[in-house]
Every structure is written in structure tokens, then in C-alpha cells.
Amino acid sequence: MLEFDKTPSYQSVRDAATQLRGIAIRTPLLESMALNDRLGARLLLKCETLQHTGSFKFRGAYNTLSRFSPAQKSAGVIAYSSGNHAQGVALSAKLLGIPATILMPEDSPAIKLNNTRGYGAKVITYDRYHQSREEIGEKIAKDGNLTLVKPYDNYFVISGQGTTGIEIAEQLKERDIRADICAAPTGGGGLIAGTSLALRELSPRTKIYAAEPAFFDDTSKSLATGERVENQDGHQSICDAIVTPTPGKITFGINRRTLSGGLVVTDNETRAAVRTAFHYFKCVIEPGGAVALAALLEGKVDIRGKTVVAIASGGNVDPSLYSEILQEGDQ
Template sequence: MTSFAMIEAAAARMAGHIRQTPLLHAPLLDRLAGRRVLVKAEALQITGSFKARGGWSAVSALPPGTGVLAMSSGNHAQGVAWAAAAHGIKAVILMPSDAPAVKIANTKAYGAEVVLYDRATEDRDAIAARLAAERGLALIPPFDHPQVIAGQGTVGLELAKQTASFGLGPTDVLVPCGGGGLAAGIALAVAQKAPHLRVRTVEPMGFDDAARSLASGTWQRNPSTIGTICDAITTPSPGQLTLPILLEHAGPGLTVSDAQALQAVAEAFTHLRLVAEPGGAVALAAALFTPGLGDTVICVVSGGNIDPALFTQSLQV
């Protein structure tokens, strides 16, 4: 179980390696949203997403020299691959063969061995278990791991510090949610350091397992994990470790359409000069397009690894 002390310890291990990302805002974006929108720009993190935090946290907590195995459609893969290379250890990454080309290429470029599998016909978990056993690798899952959650929680520590002088009242922190590692980590951190901040998960419409799980109080599943451009954040269900944390600390979940996510990508380009991927932009989309939020909203833009063709499409909407 992830504790606040583990988040602080992860932050200490990250010093000098993980970037403190800026909290951006733009007058013309605020006007569009009709509220003040503060954007935690994790797309500017090393490897282009917050996943470098969890990767670094998990790798740096292992006995030195331990090789690692991760399963990921992309951002977790790059985070773990980079962290492993920086620690001088072996990384094997199991990726679906239909993952975005840029994510596969970058994972290899960081020095990892990439093993592809077919999402439709092969059993990812069985392949992972076999590889880990055969080669003596430590498994670093994308969210259900105490040190991964602790690493993602360092975003919350930074948010608490970066907004300390703002005199904020109760304020929502909108967080893109796949398995819930980032949302849970931030929720734990701000519960301790900035209890006026409340995490709310944001998901693509039709893939709202976290929102339904939060509403019902127990794990709900998505009928499918394909069929949205927000590929980075589609998981079958919230994590075993993450949902209990979210049930304790998070507010009701939000959803946005693919069109809204794509428009948020375009608005981040125009007003923040920030490259976001659709799954990474869902919280910005919610900040821009959800009625009834407060005068100030914080949102995390969690990643910016997007194929040029899709980015171009977002600019033509």
C-alpha cells in the first residue's frame, strides 16, 4: 500500500532526474473556458509523460542490477525503458503490436528490448509471466504497484507547492484516468499537503470504468478497451490498489468525448504551445467544456506522445 512517506521518498530519489514540470496558464485559454485553468504540463516530463515518474520510482526501489519487465501500450513502456537505461539495467517491454509507432520506436531508442504481442489473440499476462520467470525480471505493472503509485504522486507534491501562494479555496484537480495510478498518487499527496484540492478522474465517454466504480463503490469494467482515440488511458477496470485510494479521496468522475479531447489537443497547441496526446488531454477537455466546475480548475496534461498524422488531424477540426 502506498503511503504519503513513500511519495516523499520517491521524490527524493527522483531529484536531478525527473523534471518539475511547469504549471501553465494562458489568458485566452481562460477566456475560452470561462474560468481560470491551471495546466500541469506533464507532457513536458522526460519521455513525454508522467510515466517516467512511476518508472523511476519503481526501478530505483529495486535491488541494484535487477532487470525489469513492463507491459504497456506506450507511455509506461517509455518511462520504464528510460529509467532502466539510466540505472544501467536490462528492460524488456511487452507492447501490443497496434501501439502507436512513435511509442514503439521511442521505447526501442531508450535501449529496451520490445516484445510485441497481438491484443486480439494472445494472452498478455501469460506472456509476461513466462518472460519474467525465464529471465529473472522484476515486473513493473503500469499502475497496480505501490512504488509506481508513489512515483505518480510526486505530481501532487509539486501541485501543492506550485499553488501554495494562490490562496485557493476548494478546487478540483482533473486527472486523466486509465488504471488510476496518477489520480490515486495525486489524491494521496494532496490529501496530506493541500487538502483543499480534490482529485477528479477524467475518462473518454464509453470507457468510464473509473467514474462508474467511484459511483458504485466497487470495481466496474469497460465492455471494451478499443474504439477511442484516447488509447493511452483505456484499461478494463481501475486497479486493485488504486480504486480504494480514489474511493477515499476523489470526487465524482468526469467524461469527455473523443471530439472534445481532440479539440483540447488543438487548444493546447494554440494557447499553451504544448503538444498533448488525446488521452493526455482529456482533463484539459473537461476543464474547457464541463459546465458547473469552479472558477479555478487545475488539470493535468499527462502526456504528449502523439503520431504526427493524428496531431495534424486535431489541428484541422
């Protein structure tokens, strides 16, 4: 039986990179000379929007599902997710011939619901304000003997997401660049945890920051206090991909050692970053995927004269919301 509760390491991330070779896309690390001029900094954008399924989540999902035993494969996988992990699991399951059941909030963006179904997964929706996805998910898993793959607190998932960090380090080295700062959008913390394991080893002088939406800054607060804290109820954000209630247990165990802190942005700052990515990078980033770019553009940490990396973690945004954001302002 696979052990999902172990603590990932640089070695497990490296091992995931081997597992994903030729399967995951080595996404580009883009930069815009015009934007660099405007910022007085060198900003590199790691475009996980161009990953299979439009987000980094494919990495962790494939790394996990590809290690299922034959019995696990035939019984199937279950996952719960606001939409990007759902798509990552659904496509990985399809590629590996594993039946997939995905539990998604009934108010997930239509693009995420449709894409997940499009990969052949069985989608079950729930009311995220009144039902517990953990409870529903565990019941379905138990009843059907399915393997539950959580979106971040999973050894193989975190290790897979960390391959993003290995690629960043390699791409920096190819161009003979040293990065002062790297920031990543942070929900449960799987992407930043895995990425930080890679960068601590391969680029030890790079400071790593978790970027979060206002009112969903549980990782930032937890890093500041040293303990996992929960967000207060009653708030909303357009960043549907990363509005998790509290840091993961495994992820925070890593992030408390590896991160320099958290950066918090308003939804309006995120919307401006989505427009900046449209203008300078021609990349479609969903709101939750743009918070790290937003934090660096808004100077939540001083970037002047520095070389900084923002991970654009996903691009699954409904066209109506994207159009609304584009029309709001000049950027």
C-alpha cells in the same frame, strides 16, 4: 525483496519525491490569460508532456527501478504497456544500467514503439485483442527471472506518479493560489491515486476528479457503484494511453477514498481540447493526455469562477493523427 503490493500513502509519495529529486523534471504549471477570460475561470495546466519521455510515467518507473537490489538490476526488468509506461521504464532502466524487456501492443503508436526501442529496451509486441499481456509478461518474467513492474498496481509506481501532486501543491502555494478542482486523465488510476494522496494532505479543500474517455469510464462507474467494474467490449477510442479494462486493485482502493467522482468525455471533446492546448498553451498533448483538460473545458463539472487544475499527462502522439486533429476545426 521489494514489496510492490503495499498500499501507498502520503509518506510514500513524499519519499518518492526525495528519490526523484534532480532526476525527474519539475514540470511547469501553465496558464493562459486569454483562455481564462474565455472560460470565466482560472485554469492551470500541469504539463507532464514536458517530463522525460513525454509523460508522467517516468516518475513511477524511476522510483521503482532505482530501488531494485543488485540481483534484480543485473537480471533485468520486464514491463507491459501501451507505450508511456514502456518509455518510462526503458529510460529509467537505461539510466540505471538495467536490461529492459517491454511488451507492447503491436498497434501502439509508432512514436511510442520507436522511442521505447530508442532507449535501448528489447520490445516484444503482442496482439492486444487476442492475447493476455499479463500472462505473457508473467511467463517471460518467470523464465528469465526478470522483475515485473506493472503500469499502475505497484506501490512504488503509484507513489512516484504522486510526486506530480506534490509539485502541483507546491506550485499553487508559490503563487498563493488555492485550487477548487483538480482533474487527471485516468486509465488504471496510478496518476490520480498518487496525486490524490498528495493533494488530500497538502490541499485538502481541492476536489479531485478522474477523467476518462467514453466507453472506457471504468473508474467513473466504479466510483459511482463502489465496486470495480469492467468496461464493455467492442468500443474504441483515440485515447490509447488510458483504455484500460478496469481500475487497478491498489489504485481503486485509494481512489474510492480520495476522489469526488469521474468525468467522462467523448473523443470529439478530447480532440477539441488537443486543439485548445495547441492554441493557448503551445503544448503538444496526446489524446489520452488531454481528457482532463477536455472535461474541464466542456464543463463536465462546473468551473465558472473557480480555480481548476488539469493534468496534461502525456504528449506522445503520432504527427499524422495530430495534424488530422489540428485541421478539424477552429478552437
